[in-house]
Amino acid sequence: MCHARRVTSEPVHPVDPTGADLAALARVVARQRAELERLRDLSATSAVVERAKGVLMAVTGCTPEAAHEELASCARDGNRTLLEQCWLTLGALLPPKERPSAAPPPDEAPAAGPRQAAPTGTADLAKTLGRIGRDLVRVGTPQELARCLLDHLAPETEADAVLLYERLPEGGLELIGHAGIDRTLAAQWRYVPPVTGVAALDALRSGRPQWLEDIPVRTDRFLLLGESPGRWPSRAWLPLPDGGSAGAALGVLRRGGGAFALRERELLQAVAPLAAGRLRAFDTDREPAGDGVAQAAQAVLDALPGAALLLTPLRTASGEVEDYRIDAVTPEAVDGFGRKGRELAGRRILESYPFIAGEPLWHGCLEALETGLPFESAPFVHQDPVGETLVTATYSVRAAPLGDGLLVTWVRHDRVERQEQRLADVQRLGKLGWANWNLVTGEVSWSEQTYAVLGRRPAQPPLGLLRLPDLALPEDTGPLAHAIAELVRHARPCDVPFRIGTDEGTRHLRLVAEAVTAPDGSPVEVHGFVQDLTPQRSAELALVESERAMLLQRGILQAERALAARLQHALLPLPSKPVRRAGLRIEVAYLPAQSGIHVGGDWFSAIELPDDDALFVVGDVAGHGVDAVATMAQLRFTAKGMVTTGSSLTGALDRLNYLLLHSRDGQITATMVLARYNPDRQVLTWAQAGHLPPLLVRDGEARYLDRPGGILLGASAAPVYESAELRLEPGDRLLLFTDGLVERPGESLEAGLDRLAEAVRVQGSGESGSLDALLTTMIADERRDDVCVLDIRMPVDDVADAHV
Incomplete structure (x- = not known):
């Protein structure tokens, strides 16, 4: 009497009571039920008569005696029975909504x-x-x-x-x-x-x-x-x-x-x-199953084995079954709440087994009542309460008509079958199969999954333990044979890997076995399992190959990083302290990126020209690595050479653009700021190619210079570069920098520029505020790009340090 779910096992027919017992029970039930039906008919007739009298009294206001006489008179006049007249009266007098x-x-x-x-x-x-x-x-x-x-x-x-x-x-x-x-x-x-x-x-x-x-x-x-x-x-x-x-x-x-x-x-x-x-x-007050029929049936069921219930259908006024009453029960019957035997007598089915409502079992019992033929359910799964836990079990139920009721029996399927099914599932999912070798009789037993693991057909006989190495590849035969020999001779457990060849390729297996010994210690039986480890072994080999490739790639990257670092250090030496150029105090900072190869294409120049002017350059080549360093060196030295030999700033940018377009397949671009300072006029002339504008700090205010026209190098065959002038005043501070200083993940470039302007404004101009402190403020997280900064300051006095 449980919630039904189909399973694939074959139906197990329940053990029904014997034919003689059922015949005796049927005769007792029939006699008792006939007497009860007669009493119930009298009770029902009396109830109908009293109801009709009550309705007539309510409508006419007459006495009970007058109402009864009226009903009897109408029955005689209409040649009907008193019961028929009462039903007609009720139908005629009920309000329309109740008919x-x-x-x-x-x-x-x-x-x-x-x-x-x-x-x-x-x-x-x-x-x-x-x-x-x-x-x-x-x-x-x-x-x-x-x-x-x-x-x-x-x-x-x-x-x-x-x-x-x-x-x-x-x-x-x-x-x-x-x-x-x-x-x-x-x-x-x-x-x-x-x-x-x-x-x-x-x-x-x-x-x-x-x-x-x-x-x-x-x-x-x-x-x-x-x-x-x-x-x-x-x-x-x-x-x-x-x-x-x-x-x-x-x-x-x-x-x-x-x-x-x-x-x-x-x-x-x-x-x-x-x-x-x-x-x-x-x-707590249960209705007792105390009538004669229930008592007689209970006496019979008390002597029967198995689980069985004698049910009486409870019907509505229209005749439909709304529930069943349990009239008698065998001692082994248990409901969904753990009640057992006679504790169930007198209870309702939907009270003891509410989970069958609307299920195939419920409809099967109704069908048995209607057709008079026994109903047998397919096996279904139900969870039985055992203590505070639920245990899954499989049942079959049979409902046989008996008089006006049903005799319902059910059995629980064999636990051994379930255990065998679970063992088969474990072997299939774990890709392993058990085997047993009797060393005394020579009997060999394999599970079905063992044949699959070893790649043998089920029609082939199982191999003896000593013949198992014949399946292994030649290089694995020796270790496997040695492990089996130690197991058979000295009862030493074995756990040994080996390989076999199949139509699908090499299969990696594992044999785990132990011996059962006689009282004298000699092995008499061996049992264990073989497991297919091919997927795990394939994954391990793939992982080893992947690690080998990663180590090789890491070595290549480390070598390239070391080479690029040495090259960059040779091409771009950093001064250890601030220097003087054309009367200006210059401080330089260069920080390579912290991810990838730690060298890139950012560079600077701060030199004095033959005419005592100063040349300041900050540039950024797209990308990192050896190619970026090489391009950086080419641009740095070419720019210094052209300006030193008399080229204008815009002319130098135009020639550098041509150089990038016609070198390295035109795939590299760069940005740059070129600035030339005349100490006599105290004027800084500058031009740019797609680079961020310099930041000027003067009188406590920080602002970015308006950029003259110019696009990045290597982007166009006909660029136009313009220049602009700035007169420096004592106490001015000018920053030339690359974008790594202001860029942060998830932040716009404008926000980064505003952050830099505020940080520099707080530090001030003149000799105050160190470049290291500014870098600490601006670069808090991991750097993803190079950072290059030229911090140019106009001294307040005319004192000049020695040139470096």
Whole structure:
């Protein structure tokens, strides 16, 4: 009696009671049931008569005796029985909305018993009920029941709150479980008096759901839960069936307005019997299985082995099965909550096994009742509670009609079969197979996976242990044979790798085995496994090859870095202290990048020309490495040579552009600033090729010079370069720099330039503020590019240091 899931193993037929036992049980049940049916018919007839009398008294105001006489007289006049007359009277006197043939109002469900609201038979509704039933297994209180119902109904019906009310003896209601409302509201509505206009009470009294889907209209008819009726503009109240009448009500509240869809109504009405069954399970007063039929059946089942239940279907007024009562049970039967044997007698199936609702097993039992033919389920998986853990088990169930009820038996599949299946799965997933060699009898046993690992066909006989080295490659035969010999002679366990050849190529294997010894210590049996390690070995070889390639590449990079560093140091020597050029104080900084090869194409020049002018150059060749260093040297020395021999700044840039275009396939570009300072005029003339502008600090203000025209070198065959002049004043500070000083990941170039201007402004001009401090401020993170800076300062006085 469990949640069903198909498995691939063959069905195992349950052990049914013997034919003689069943025959005896059937005869006892038939006799007892016939007597009970007669008594029930009399009781039902009396109930119908009393109900018809009550209705007639309410309409006409007559006495009970007069009502009975009226019914009997009408029966005689119409040549009908008293029972027939009572049914006709009830049908004629019921209000139109309560008649079975009348169409229900738009806000109420059709007048029907609980099972008429059961699942429609669609697959999705059955699955939903199955999920709800399975989760109800772990529900132990009405509060947990409300929480569980809300968890399932929220995604299915957009429910926001669930309430469970129980009818009190005096006619009022008590809130026994809730979810989705706060404690204050629950305390305020803990008890509801037996007054009119309460939807939950109306649902219990009428036995029909109340659908409140237009709250503003319903406020004049119903007393609504909550201080703000509009908080849940859509509500439903459903009676929970409990035999003949409903003793509890289920409330579903929604914050979204609108009517409940047809499927939502069907689901809520189908959930009601499940909730009712769980509420009955919380009641310690169980209905006893004490009638004669149950007692006789229990006496028979007490002597039977296995798990079996004798069930009586519980039907609605329309005849549909809404649940089953357990009348008798074998001692070995256990329900989903761990109750066993006679503890189950008198309980309902949906109470003890709520997870079967809507499942194939439920429909199979209904089919057995309708057709009179036994139903046998396919094997299915269920989790049994063992202590505080759940253990997966496989079952088969058989339901055989017996009188008006069902005899249901089930068996648990053989555990050995499950263990063998698990072992086979482990071998397949682990690419290993076990083997056993009996050294006394010579018997050899291999698992199916061993054949696959060793590349042999299943039709071939398994090899003896001493013949196993015959499969190995020649270079591995010796070590494998030696390990097996030590195992067979001295019982020394072995764990040895070896290779075999197959149609797919070489396969890397591993043999792990140990010996079972006799009392005298001699080996009599060997068992172990062989494992296919080809994927792991291939990955290891690929990793070794990758590491070898990485080491080779690292050596090449280190050699290139060392060569470039030596070349750059030879071509671009750095002064150890500030120097004087044409009366200006010059400080230089060069920092290579910290990633990749630590040399690049940034360079500087600060020299005095033959006419006592000073030449200042800062440039940046795109890229790093030996090529960048070589291009840097070419541009640096060419620029100095051309300006020294009389070329103008713009003319030098034009010739350098031509040089880059016609060297190294025209693939290298560079930026540059050329500046020439005349100490007599104190004028700095400068030109640039796509480079960042110099930064001037004067009188506490920092600004970037307006750049004259000029694009980067090597980008165009017909560039235009212009020059500009700047008159330096005592105390001025001028910075020529490359972009590595201001660039940061994730920051725009403009933000970096603003950062530099602010840092230099804070330091000031003149002799204050060191270049090292400025670099520390600007370069905090890892450098991704070279940094080159020329810090040029005009002294305040005329004192000049010796030229260097």
